[in-house]
Structure formats: C-alpha cells, structure tokens
Amino acid sequence: MLTSVFIAVVSLALFGMAAFTLWWQMHAWRTPEVLASTRFSSPDGGEHLSFSLLLPARHEQAVLDHTIQRLLESSHTAFEIIVIVGHDDPETTAVAESAAARDPRVRVVVDTHGKKNKPKAMNTALPYCRGDVVGVFDAEDQVHPELLAHVDHAFRSTGADVVQGGVQLINFHSSWYSLRNCLEYFFWFRSRLHLHAQKGFIPLGGNTVFVRTDVLRAAGGWDPDCLAEDCDLGVRLSSAGKKVVVAYDSDMVTREETPGSLVSLLKQRTRWNQGFLQVYRKKDWRQLPALRQRMLARYTLMTPFLQAFSGVIIPLNVAIAIFLDVPVGVAFITFLPAVTALVTFVFEVVGLHDFGKQYGLRVRLVHYLKLIVGGPFYQLLLAGAAIRAVWREQRGRSDWELTTHVGAHLDTADVRTREDVAA
Numbered sequence: 001m002l003t004s005v006f007i008a009v010v011s012l013a014l015f016g017m018a019a020f021t022l023w024w025q026m027h028a029w030r031t032p033e034v035l036a037s038t039r040f041s042s043p044d045g046g047e048h049l050s051f052s053l054l055l056p057a058r059h060e061q062a063v064l065d066h067t068i069q070r071l072l073e074s075s076h077t078a079f080e081i082i083v084i085v086g087h088d089d090p091e092t093t094a095v096a097e098s099a100a101a102r103d104p105r106v107r108v109v110v111d112t113h114g115k116k117n118k119p120k121a122m123n124t125a126l127p128y129c130r131g132d133v134v135g136v137f138d139a140e141d142q143v144h145p146e147l148l149a150h151v152d153h154a155f156r157s158t159g160a161d162v163v164q165g166g167v168q169l170i171n172f173h174s175s176w177y178s179l180r181n182c183l184e185y186f187f188w189f190r191s192r193l194h195l196h197a198q199k200g201f202i203p204l205g206g207n208t209v210f211v212r213t214d215v216l217r218a219a220g221g222w223d224p225d226c227l228a229e230d231c232d233l234g235v236r237l238s239s240a241g242k243k244v245v246v247a248y249d250s251d252m253v254t255r256e257e258t259p260g261s262l263v264s265l266l267k268q269r270t271r272w273n274q275g276f277l278q279v280y281r282k283k284d285w286r287q288l289p290a291l292r293q294r295m296l297a298r299y300t301l302m303t304p305f306l307q308a309f310s311g312v313i314i315p316l317n318v319a320i321a322i323f324l325d326v327p328v329g330v331a332f333i334t335f336l337p338a339v340t341a342l343v344t345f346v347f348e349v350v351g352l353h354d355f356g357k358q359y360g361l362r363v364r365l366v367h368y369l370k371l372i373v374g375g376p377f378y379q380l381l382l383a384g385a386a387i388r389a390v391w392r393e394q395r396g397r398s399d400w401e402l403t404t405h406v407g408a409h410l411d412t413a414d415v416r417t418r419e420d421v422a423a
Helices: 002-025 032-037 064-072 090-102 118-128 147-158 176-199 213-218 229-239 262-282 291-323 328-334 336-358 365-394 412-422
Strands: 051-056 079-086 106-111 133-136 162-164 167-169 209-212 244-246 254-256
Touching: 002 176, 002 291, 002 328, 002 336, 051 064, 051 118, 051 147, 064 079, 064 090, 079 090, 079 118, 090 106, 106 118, 118 229, 133 147, 133 213, 147 162, 147 209, 167 176, 176 244, 176 262, 176 291, 176 336, 176 365, 209 213, 209 229, 229 244, 229 262, 229 291, 262 291, 262 365, 291 365, 328 336, 336 365
Parallel strands: 051 079, 051 133, 079 106, 162 244, 167 254
Antiparallel strands: 133 209, 162 209
C-alpha cells in the first residue's frame, strides 16, 4: 500500500513538473501577439549609446580572429572591443594583439590570475570599459552587424537596464547530440527567457547580454567564484529590481557551435549545473519581492536536477505499471509523466521543423529520426552531468572546465575569410 502511494505521489509530481515546463517552453508560440512581441523593434537610425564589448578568450586562437572581424563590421560605430587573454596563453594573445595592431577599436587586457575563469577575466576588464553599455560575447561568436543598432534602440525605447539578445547553436548536423543541443537553445532563447523577463526573474545567458555600465559596476561585476556567472548576475539584478528586456530575432541571433565531443558536452553541462547549484545556495533569489518570483527562481535553479531525476524515474514508473501488480488507478497515474513526455516530444518535432525554417536549414528525415532515437541517451547524459555536478560541489571542486571550439558553426565563406586573414 505504501509503495503504491509513493509511486502515485512521485508520478503526479513528475507530471506537474513536466506540464509546467512544457507550458513555459511554449510561451512564445501561444498567440501571434506574444510571438511578435519577442522580437527586436526596428531601430530609428540614431546612435545614442556607446558599447564596450568584452571578449574573454582562453586557448581560442582557432576562432578568435573571425569573431573580432565580425564585431568590427558592426554598422553601429560607437563601440570598442576589449579582448581578455591569459598571461599564460601566448597563442591567443598573439591573435588578439595582431587584431589590435590592425584596428585601434580593439584593445587587449591581460588576466594575471593564477586560477583563471570567465568571470575573473571580465572583472579584470571592467575598469577599462569606456562605453555606456557593457556587452559580452564568447570567442567563437558569429555576430550580426546590425545587432548593436538594435540593442541601442531597445535600451532607449524600453528604459531597460539589461538587454538579453538571442544565442543559437547552429551546427545541428554535426552529431546526434548536436541536434538536441541546438533545439534546447532554440526553445530557451526563443521562448522560455521571455517568460522569465515577464515574471521579473531571469537567469541571463552567457553572451549577447548587454548591461548598462553603471548598473554593472554598482552590482560589483560578476561573481569570480561562480561557475554560472551569467545566471548569478541575472539573479542579483532581478532581485535588485532592475529591468531586463529579452529580444529574439532569427536574423539577429549570435550563432555558436555545439561542444565538439560528448565528454566536452558533459563537462559543459556539469559546469552549468554546478553553477546553478551555487546560485541556489547563495540565496540572493530570496530577495525577490513576490512569492511567485521566488517560487519560479527556486524551480528554475533546481530544474537541471529535476530533469535528470525525471529522465530516470519515468521509464522506471512505466516498467512498474506494466510488470508489477499495482492497483489500476495507480498504474494509470504512473503513465501520466510518460504522456507529458510524449506531448513534449511532439512539440520538439514541430520545433525542429520551425528551427530549420527560421534559419534556412534543410532538416531531413534522418534528423527527425536522430531526434527520436537520441532522446533517451541525451537524457542519460543530462542525468550524468547533474550527478557529477553534485559530486564536484560536495568535494569543493570548482575549477573551470573549458569548452574548446573549432568553428563548426561557420559556413564555408566564413572559414575562407578566417583563413585569408590568418595568412
């Protein structure tokens, strides 16, 4: 009897979690009006704000120059690029200094910390920022030349303290897990973040995020010890009542690549999960004024672990319902999370079609098959990353496991340009 009650309670909890997650994931697609409101509005042609664009780069000599060149092509002219390199990384430093020698808008700042990570690098550069707004990009980013003009207009037209632009992994064809990785980003930046901004609690993305310089300095910059410094900054600014605006346009997104191997993806997800756990334990989210905001914060910061748990429990529940002698009502309840998972899967198939349509990518039948077959294995990887994050946190291991990049998201023309510049 107690076993049946336990199974029923767990199943109902998983059903509720999956239903809420699916509803939030569909936020941008609920009505045409909501979908239209998520986009950047057209800029008015004025340049009223200046930008300091931070570009932390560690062992990124393969992709850094391409990113700098794309940023220099911006139609908005009031900007500077600050490339942050490590004192122990001569290859990346050489690429950065070569770019600075070619264009005075590029400056190089050297991070001399013994233990290096992204927030420490950006904090090193913050005192050198001369722009009204600080923007953050990663070393492999492919940035649209009109993005800064749109962000400038968004700040002025909305009165925002923070503008979060879209980021999209693009090389969905590289591997079976790249497909799911790209789709995750599509749902998160296209839809889910807009709901968070609407509710007044938002874990910011790692790049294409723009913060007014005075607001960022007043907040003390980034937490140098947090493995999810972007999420942490968003939580602290949300708790301080700062206005965050999210805008997504498939033409304006910053394009990136997925991790190049399963091990690299596992380490990246471990870092993110551990960072979310650190932010949760810091308890800054408890300063949010409304109970609904605090509940959303608690759920969001624990989501990676809840997802990992559900990925293991749902198949177990189905097996229990089929093979064990449990009451009919309990057996029916155990299937509810699986039903929600099936609905989520259908939405993913539709989302993959929409992703291909928006980005002009040819999605073939084999990609839909990879989406279907790869789902359980991807869930196992997420579960492994969550478990590994808890293990690392309990052992006090907070070293930054770097994700390497090779430029898999760049098209042929971009690769040729990058090679010509390097030559």
